[in-house]
Amino acid sequence: xxxxxxxxxxxxxxxxxxxxxxxxxxxxxxxxxxxIWHTSxxxxxxxxxxxxxxxxxxxxxxxxxGPPDSVVDVxxxxxxxxLFQEYLSSLRESLFRxxxxxxxxxxxxxxTNEVVQFLTGRKIPSYITxxxxxILSTPFGQALRTFLDPRIxxxxxxxxxxxxxx
Amino acid sequence: MAENGESSGxxxxxRGPAAAQxxxxxxxxxxxxxxxxxxxxxxxxxxxxxxxSVQQFKEAISKRFKSQTDQLVLIFAGKILKDQxxxxxxxIHDGLTVHLVIKSQNRPQGQSTQPSNAxxxxxxxxxxxxxxxxxxxxxxxxxxxxxxxxLAGLSSLGLSSTNFSELQNQMQQQLLSSxxxxxxxxxxxxxxxxxxxxxxxxxxxxxxxxxxxxxxxxPEISHLLNNPDIMRQTLEIARNPAMMQExxxxxxxxxxxxxxxxxxxxxxxxxxxxxxxPMLNAAQEQFGGNPFASVGSNSTSGEGTQPSRTENxxxxxxxxxxxxxxxxxxxxxxxxxxxxxxxSSSSSATGNTVAAANYxxxxxxxxxxxxxxxxxxxNPQLIQNMLSxxxxxxxxxxxxxxxxxAAQMMLNSPVFTANPQLQEQMRPQxxxxxxxxxxxxxxxxxxxxxxxQALMQIQQGLQTLATEAPGLIPSFxxxxxxxxxxTAIGPVGPVTPIGPIGPIVPFTPIGPIGPIGPxxxxxxxxTGSGGPPGPTVSSSTPSETTSPTSESGPNQQxxxxxxxxxxxxxxxxxxxPEVRFQQQLEQLNAMGFLNREAxxxxxxxxxxxxxAAIERLLGSQPS
Numbered sequence: 001x002x003x004x005x006x007x008x009x010x011x012x013x014x015x016x017x018x019x020x021x022x023x024x025x026x027x028x029x030x031x032x033x034x035x036i037w038h039t040s041x042x043x044x045x046x047x048x049x050x051x052x053x054x055x056x057x058x059x060x061x062x063x064x065x066g067p068p069d070s071v072v073d074v075x076x077x078x079x080x081x082x083l084f085q086e087y088l089s090s091l092r093e094s095l096f097r098x099x100x101x102x103x104x105x106x107x108x109x110x111x112t113n114e115v116v117q118f119l120t121g122r123k124i125p126s127y128i129t130x131x132x133x134x135i136l137s138t139p140f141g142q143a144l145r146t147f148l149d150p151r152i153x154x155x156x157x158x159x160x161x162x163x164x165x166x
Numbered sequence: 167m168a169e170n171g172e173s174s175g176x177x178x179x180x181r182g183p184a185a186a187q188x189x190x191x192x193x194x195x196x197x198x199x200x201x202x203x204x205x206x207x208x209x210x211x212x213x214x215x216x217x218x219s220v221q222q223f224k225e226a227i228s229k230r231f232k233s234q235t236d237q238l239v240l241i242f243a244g245k246i247l248k249d250q251x252x253x254x255x256x257x258i259h260d261g262l263t264v265h266l267v268i269k270s271q272n273r274p275q276g277q278s279t280q281p282s283n284a285x286x287x288x289x290x291x292x293x294x295x296x297x298x299x300x301x302x303x304x305x306x307x308x309x310x311x312x313x314x315x316x317l318a319g320l321s322s323l324g325l326s327s328t329n330f331s332e333l334q335n336q337m338q339q340q341l342l343s344s345x346x347x348x349x350x351x352x353x354x355x356x357x358x359x360x361x362x363x364x365x366x367x368x369x370x371x372x373x374x375x376x377x378x379x380x381x382x383x384x385p386e387i388s389h390l391l392n393n394p395d396i397m398r399q400t401l402e403i404a405r406n407p408a409m410m411q412e413x414x415x416x417x418x419x420x421x422x423x424x425x426x427x428x429x430x431x432x433x434x435x436x437x438x439x440x441x442x443x444p445m446l447n448a449a450q451e452q453f454g455g456n457p458f459a460s461v462g463s464n465s466t467s468g469e470g471t472q473p474s475r476t477e478n479x480x481x482x483x484x485x486x487x488x489x490x491x492x493x494x495x496x497x498x499x500x501x502x503x504x505x506x507x508x509x510s511s512s513s514s515a516t517g518n519t520v521a522a523a524n525y526x527x528x529x530x531x532x533x534x535x536x537x538x539x540x541x542x543x544x545n546p547q548l549i550q551n552m553l554s555x556x557x558x559x560x561x562x563x564x565x566x567x568x569x570x571x572a573a574q575m576m577l578n579s580p581v582f583t584a585n586p587q588l589q590e591q592m593r594p595q596x597x598x599x600x601x602x603x604x605x606x607x608x609x610x611x612x613x614x615x616x617x618x619q620a621l622m623q624i625q626q627g628l629q630t631l632a633t634e635a636p637g638l639i640p641s642f643x644x645x646x647x648x649x650x651x652x653t654a655i656g657p658v659g660p661v662t663p664i665g666p667i668g669p670i671v672p673f674t675p676i677g678p679i680g681p682i683g684p685x686x687x688x689x690x691x692x693t694g695s696g697g698p699p700g701p702t703v704s705s706s707t708p709s710e711t712t713s714p715t716s717e718s719g720p721n722q723q724x725x726x727x728x729x730x731x732x733x734x735x736x737x738x739x740x741x742x743p744e745v746r747f748q749q750q751l752e753q754l755n756a757m758g759f760l761n762r763e764a765x766x767x768x769x770x771x772x773x774x775x776x777x778a779a780i781e782r783l784l785g786s787q788p789s
Binding site: 004006009075076077078079083086087088090091093094095117118119120121 | 205206207208239241242243244245246263265267268269270
C-alpha cells in the first residue's frame with residue numbers, strides 16, 4: 001500500500017484592524033490586544049473560512065483582506081480533498097450554517113479551530129481563540145456585544161446582522 | 167555472535183507463553199477506553215477495547231451511526247485510519263477524539279448521520295460555485311467578513327482626534343480616501359448608538375492621558391464630553407469627509423488665531439462654554455454658511471470678539487430642528503473640533519468662533535439680515551425649536567443670573583465696539599432684557615409666525631418712517647432700541663415684542679450680543695443702528711443716546727403707544743400729551759406760537775418733533 005499523501009495545512013491569520021487594535025486597544029478596552037484576528041485554513045490549494053455568508057472558499061490570499069498578516073503551519077493531513085469537501089458540507093449543515101455565525105461564540109476562528117483539529121488533530125493558537133472572551137471581559141466589549149450579537153436586541157431595534165442581507 | 171553452540175539453539179520454550187500471546191489477538195485484559203467520535207453533526211462516545219483495530223472500531227461506529235463501515239472514514243491527528251490499523255498504533259488513548267466523515271454513496275435521504283444531498287464530487291462542484299458566490303458577497307462587504315471589522319472601522323472613527331497626531335493623520339487619510347467607508351461606518355446604527363452613549367464616549371476620550379491633562383486644565387471640557395448630543399453631532403459631521411478636511415484645516419487656523427489672544431480669554435471661555443451649545447445650535451440654524459470665511463483675515467479681531475465667539479460655536483446642529491441647508495460646512499466642523507475633545511478642541515472652537523463672530527458681525531450689518539428675519543418668520547418651527555431647547559433656557563438663566571457676564575458678552579460685540587455709548591445704554595437694561603427672554607410668553611410669541619410677521623412689519627414700518635420722516639422719530643435713537651428692549655419689555659409685556667425687539671429676540675440664542683446689535687442696523691434703519699453707519703437719525707441724536715435712561719420714559723411711552731396702536735389693542739390714547747410735550751410746548755411758546763392747543767396738536771401729529779411741529783403750524787397758518 002502506498003503511503004498516503006500528506007497535504008500541508010496552513011493557518012492564515014489576518015489582523016482585521018490593520019494594526020489599530022494594537023494601538024487603540026489599551027485605550028478603548030483597557031487591555032492590550034495585538035490584533036483582531038481573523039483566520040482561515042489553507043489546504044488543498046484553497047483558502048476556507050467562515051463568515052456571515054457561511055463557509056466559503058477562495059484562492060489563498062484571495063479575500064478582501066489581501067495577504068495574511070501571518071501564516072501558521074499546523075501540520076499535515078491525509079484527508080483528501082474529496083473527503084474534506086464532504087466534511088465541509090456536513091459542517092455547513094450543522095454547526096457552521098450561514099445563519100449560525102456569531103461574532104463572539106461561533107466565528108471564523110471557531111470554524112478554523114474545528115477544521116484544524118479535524119485535519120491535523122491540533123488546535124489553533126490560543127491567543128486567537130481567546131479573543132472573544134478577552135474582549136467581552138471589558139466594558140467596551142460588553143457594549144459591543146449589544147450590537148454585534150444578533151441574539152441580543154440592540155436598543156435601536158436594528159441588529160447588526162449580515163449587512164448585505166445575504 | 168561466537169559460541170553459537172547452545173545459545174543459538176532453538177528458542178526455549180520459555181518463550182512459548184510469550185509467543186503464545188501472539189499479536190494482540192487474544193489480550194488477557196484489554197483495557198476499555200472511551201473514545202469520542204466526532205462528526206460534523208454530532209459527537210458520540212464509544213467504549214472500546216484499547217487494542218481494537220480500526221475495523222472493529224468502525225463496526226461499532228456503524229451501528230451507532232447507522233451507516234456501513236465502508237462509508238466511514240476515521241481521521242485522527244491528520245491521518246486517515248485504515249481498517250487494519252489499531253487504535254494504539256495511532257496513539258488513540260482514553261479520552262481522545264477521533265473525527266469521522268461518513269461518505270454518502272447513493273445518497274439515501276433522511277439519515278442524519280449522512281452528509282445530506284450531494285455525494286463527494288457533487289458536493290465539491292456544488293460548493294464551489296456557492297462558495298464563490300458567498301465569497302464574492304462576503305468580499306463585497308469587508309465588514310461582513312468578520313464583524314469585528316466594524317470594530318476596526320469604529321475605532322478609527324471614534325478616536326480619530328483623541329490620540330496621537332500621527333495616528334490621527336493616518337486615520338484621516340484612511341477615512342478621507344474612502345468616504346464610502348466613512349459613510350458606512352456612520353450609518354451603522356451600532357456606531358451611532360455607541361457613540362451616543364455618553365459613558366462610553368467619555369471613557370474613551372478620558373482614557374487618553376493627553377485628554378486627562380486637558381480636562382484638568384479646563385473642566386468645562388468634561389461638560390462637553392458629558393453631552394452625548396455633542397458627540398453624536400460631532401460624528402455626524404464626520405460623515406462628510408470633505409468636512410473633515412475642512413475641520414482639520416480650520417483647526418490649524420484656529421490654533422494660530424488662538425495664539426494671538428491674550429490670556430484673559432480663558433476666563434471668558436469658561437463662561438461661554440455653558441452657553442456654547444445653545445449658541446451653536448441657534449446660530450447654526452440661522453447662519454449656515456461658512457463662518458470661517460473670514461478666518462484667515464481675522465486673526466487679530468479675535469480679541470474684540472471674544473464673546474461673540476461663543477455665539478458662533480453654534481454649528482452644533484440641533485438634530486431635531488428642521489434640517490435647514492445650514493447644516494453643512496465649517497460650522498459643523500466647529501462642532502467637530504469642539505466635540506472631538508482633542509487637546510485643541512476648545513481652543514480651536516474658539517478660534518473658529520472668532521471667525522464666526524466676524525461672520526456674524528458682517529451678517530448683521532448687511533441687508534441680508536432682513537431676509538434672515540423673513541426666513542425666521544417664515545419658519546416659526548425653527549425658532550420654536552431653538553427656543554424650546556432646554557439648554558436655551560439654561561443659557562438664559564445663566565445669563566440673567568450673571569448680569570456681568572451678559573453685559574460683557576453683549577458689550578463686546580463687534581456691533582457695540584463702534585458705539586461705546588450704546589454699550590452704556592445696554593448695560594443697565596440687560597437684566598431686564600434677559601428676564602424678558604425667559605418669559606415663556608415671549609418665547610411663544612416669538613414662535614408665533616403671525617407675531618413674527620407683525621414684528622417684521624413694525625420693523626419695516628419704522629424703517630420706512632425713518633427714511634420718509636426722520637423728524638418724526640426724534641427719539642428713535644439706538645438708545646431707543648435699547649431702551650425699548652430694557653424698559654419697554656417689562657411694562658409692555660410679552661404681547662408687544664416691539665419691532666426692534668422682534669428681530670432681536672430670535673437672535674438672542676445666538677448671543678445677546680449680536681441680536682441687540684443688529685437691532686440697529688438690521689432693524690429699522692431708523693433706530694439708528696448700534697453700528698457705525700448710522701442714518702441721519704442716529705447722527706442727529708447722539709446727545710440723546712447719552713442719556714437714554716432719562717428719556718426712556720417718553721420713549722417708552724411713545725413706543726408703547728405705537729405698539730398698542732399697531733396691535734390694535736386699544737384706541738390710541740396719548741397719555742398726557744401735555745405732559746409729554748411739556749418741553750416742546752414751552753419751546754414753541756418761546757418761539758412765539760402761543761396757540762397752545764394748536765401747538766399740542768402739531769406736536770402730537772409730529773410726535774414731539776419741534777421742527778416738524780413748527781412747520782406744521784406755519785403751514786397751517788397762512789391757510
